Each structure stands twice: as structure tokens, then as C-alpha cells.
Amino acid sequence: MNYEPTAARTADADTAIPPAQPVAPLSAWDRYQPWRRTAEVASWVLLFAANAIGGTLTTIIDIHRVGLDIPDWAPAIWEATSCLVALCLVPALVWYTRRIPFHIDSWRRALALHLLGSVIWSLLHVSLMVGLRKLIYAGLGESYDFGSWGMGLVYEYLKDVRSYVYMVLWIEGYRLLMRRWQGEASLLAPPDDLPEPATPERPERFLVRKLGKEFLIAAGEVEWLQASSNYVNLHLRGRDYPLRTTMATIEAQLDPARFVRVHRSYMVNLDCVGEIEPLESGDARITMRDGTRIPCSRRYRGVLRQDRRAA
Numbered sequence: 477m478n479y480e481p482t483a484a485r486t487a488d489a490d491t492a493i494p495p496a497q498p499v500a501p502l503s504a505w506d507r508y509q510p511w512r513r514t515a516e517v518a519s520w521v522l523l524f525a526a527n528a529i530g531g532t533l534t535t536i537i538d539i540h541r542v543g544l545d546i547p548d549w550a551p552a553i554w555e556a557t558s559c560l561v562a563l564c565l566v567p568a569l570v571w572y573t574r575r576i577p578f579h580i581d582s583w584r585r586a587l588a589l590h591l592l593g594s595v596i597w598s599l600l601h602v603s604l605m606v607g608l609r610k611l612i613y614a615g616l617g618e619s620y621d622f623g624s625w626g627m628g629l630v631y632e633y634l635k636d637v638r639s640y641v642y643m644v645l646w647i648e649g650y651r652l653l654m655r656r657w658q659g660e661a662s663l664l665a666p667p668d669d670l671p672e673p674a675t676p677e678r679p680e681r682f683l684v685r686k687l688g689k690e691f692l693i694a695a696g697e698v699e700w701l702q703a704s705s706n707y708v709n710l711h712l713r714g715r716d717y718p719l720r721t722t723m724a725t726i727e728a729q730l731d732p733a734r735f736v737r738v739h740r741s742y743m744v745n746l747d748c749v750g751e752i753e754p755l756e757s758g759d760a761r762i763t764m765r766d767g768t769r770i771p772c773s774r775r776y777r778g779v780l781r782q783d784r785r786a787a
Contacts, residue, residue, distance in 0.1 A: 505657055516650075520566055523646075528559040553612055561604045562639065565597060569640075573647050574705045590644065598636035602629060659686035661693070661710055661717040679729055682710065684717050693717070696734065699748040700770060701726065703741040714766070738762060738772040 508515075535551035576589045606622045613620035622628050661682040681692045693712060702709045707718040708726050719726065727737055737743050744762060752772065753761045760772035 520563060524559040524563045528555040531555040531559075553609060557605050557608045557612070558601070561601055561608065564604075565600060566643070569593075569597065569643055570647060573644055577706050578648065579706065590640075594637045594640040595633065597640055598633045599629070601636055602632045655718055656686070659684045659715070659717050661719040663719075663721075678731060682717070682719065695730065696745070696747075698735075699745050699764060699766065700768070701735070701743040711768075736776075738770065738776045740773065742770050742772075744770060 532552045532555045535555065536548050539546050539548075539551065572593055576586050576593070578586045606620075609620045609622075661684050663679055663682065679695050681694055682698075684691055684693055693710070697712050698710045699713075700711045701723070702711065703723040704718065706720060706722070708721050708723055710717045710719055723737075723741065723743065727735070727743060730743070734746055735743050736746060744764070748765050750763045750765045750767075753763065754777075755761060758774035758777075760774075760777050762770040762772050764770065
């Protein structure tokens, strides 16, 4: 219950308005969130900048060692264009790794799709890189020759596939670190001495592991849920706890009288819904009590309206 500040007292002088609860200090995770996007972008920029500088210096050294007649500015253009194009392709790679995550039960399919993805990524990288080099060379009054495209594409792919693997490992490693820091939820396992039920029981609590510690959260305290790749994020009290499952699976397990699907990627706790705003498109916008706005598809509006009337 929220208490509004007021100077009034009740008729009973001994009954006072409860004092305001102290605000909990922000955790390191909360303090990181406003800077998270900046830190992620900066890490990629610094990574590729370091690669460009290191690659330029080593190429210049090799050119001087062999005695080739190539100006020192040429390797700088080669490395800068390669790293710039690769940097621009990072958002696409991040999206692709969300769509095709690696898991034990589906690693063969994921590996095949990522091999295909590496080929597409290399083709985009080489074609954009060569085009950019030709423009820069033309601006300098020079002509850039990539050489034989067949041999050149094979040569570049052998380099790009390694870069692709390193970047995927970097992305997945960072996501694993964030999940451990944020806290990853899981269903409570039944005791070993009890038989496994024929149908999955409705979870009353979730177990959250966070940086080597474990704690429980009540299922009824979850305010809303959002699908994210092979995870469903449980939102409560301003925190997100990823649960490795699908929206269809968790929807079948949660109490249908309390949790309602409102979108293919969202479920809400009816007790935490503030208001529902119909839109001209036939969809709706749900405002939760904490102020969060959640989309509601037209196909789910009828079910949501019935549940609100029943509540």
C-alpha cells in the first residue's frame, strides 16, 4: 500500500501515520544499467580500434621487411576499412546470436546455422570493405585492385571465420556474465524421494542464482514476463531475472486466473495492471502500476477484458 505524505493525524492520538520506508541503496547492477549501452558500444569501438592500429603497424613492418613498394598509408586504409565495416556489422551479429543461441540440446543445428552465418557475414564484410577502399583510393587519385575475387573471397573467409568465432564467444561470454550478475531464475526441482508428477505442478516460487548466492522469489510477485530468445525475463520490483524456458511453456505452468498472455512476447500479472488504453489499430497499451508500458495484441484483448471483469 502506498502512503501519501500528510500532516493530518487520526482521531486516536496514539495512532500515527507509518513512517516512510527507507530507500534501499542501489546495487552495482542498478548503477551499471544507465551506462550499460555506452559501455557495450565503447568496448566494441575500442576492440576494433586496437585491432586496426595493431594490424596497421604489423603490416607496415612486414612491408618494410620484405621491401615492397607500398606507401605506409595503404595498410592504414586497409585495416581501417576492414574494422569499420566489421564494427557496423556487429548489431546484425548480436541479433543473429539471439535468434540462434548455442544450447546443449540444439548445438548441431546452431553450429550449422552459424557456419552459414559466417559465410554471409564474410561476403558482406568483403564486399563493403572493397567498395569503401575503392572510394577512398579514388578520392586520393589512386586505383585499388582487390585481385582475383574467387581466391580473394576464400582468403578473406579464412580470416573472417576466425573473427566470427571470436566475436560470438565474446557476445555469449558477456551475456553469461550479465545473467550471473543479474541473477538467473530456475524452477525448483522436486525432492529426490518423491515421484515425479504426471503433469507439471504450478510453480509457487522460483530459485534465483546470483553471483554464487541463491534466493527464492514468489511466483505471485512476478509483475510481468517478456520473452527473449530461449529465455523469459521475470520482472518484479524493477529487476529482471531470466528463466530458461519458452513463453508457451511458462504460460501453461502459471496460474491462468492471475497471469494472462497479452502479446506473443508478453504476459502480465492482473494484480499489477494499472490501466488499459485501446488504440485505433485494434491493439491496446497496458500501463502497469510501476509505470511500465506493455503492448497488447488485438487477439488477446478479449481474453484480457474478460479476466479484468472477473477480477
